[in-house]
Every structure is written in structure tokens, then in C-alpha cells.
Amino acid sequence: MDEGKNASITIDGEEYELILTMRATREIGARYGGLEAVSDTLLKAESFEKVIIEVVWLITMLCNQGILIHNLRNPDQKRPLLTEEKVELLTTPSDIVGFRDAILDSMAKGVNRAIENEPDPKNVENG
Secondary structure: HHHHEEEEEEEEOEEEEEOHHHHHHHHHHHOOOOHHHHHHHHHHOOOHHHHHHHHHHHHHHHHHHHHHHHHHHHHOOOOOOOOOOHHOOOHHHHHHHHHHHHHHHHHHHOOOOHHHOOOOOOOOOOO
């Protein structure tokens, strides 16, 4: 993972990276039906409560990807995972727009990185 290209947010003075991993993509697909549906859900939700629920879930899940990667790479220096309760208690409604933008940014960066890593069919030798 190229950490310099990930979106980040600050919660209670601590910076967290939002990383769209394959695992996160699978979880988003199970909840929304695909990555494309996330922005519709965040921008066209029927109520403010629904927006809060979805933003908190996405922030928690995407931030935890970075923590899980850190914990995998540093088994002796594990960091605790975020919980939805912690995110709800340590953030305010004014954070919603910034969080929504960070979520969409992390997804765009994750998808672009996946596309950039695909081999160009014109450069693949036929065997």
C-alpha cells in the first residue's frame, strides 16, 4: 500500500488513514451492492439519521483497514480498532461533510490504484 496516497481524517486529535482494501470493497459490496451505490447513499439518503449511520459505519470500517494493516505488519505494536460508538462520541455533525469527502476520496484512490496496477493488454507478450 502506498500510504501517501490514502485519504485521512482526524478523530479526537488522532489521524487515521481510510484505505479501500479488497476486504473493505467486499464489505461495501455486501452492504450497498457495490462501490457506485455509496455516493448515492451518502448524497441522497432519506434522512440525516441515515447519513450519520452510513458515514459512521464507513469511517469505522475504512479507518480500521489501516489499523489492521498496521497490526499485521507490527504484531508487537498493535493499535486498538475503532468502534462505531467511539466514532459517534468523538465527532460532531459538522464533521459529516469532511468525512463524506474523505470516504469518497479514499474509494476513488483505491479504485484508481487498482486500475493503475492492471497490466496494459498491449504490453503483454503472447505466448
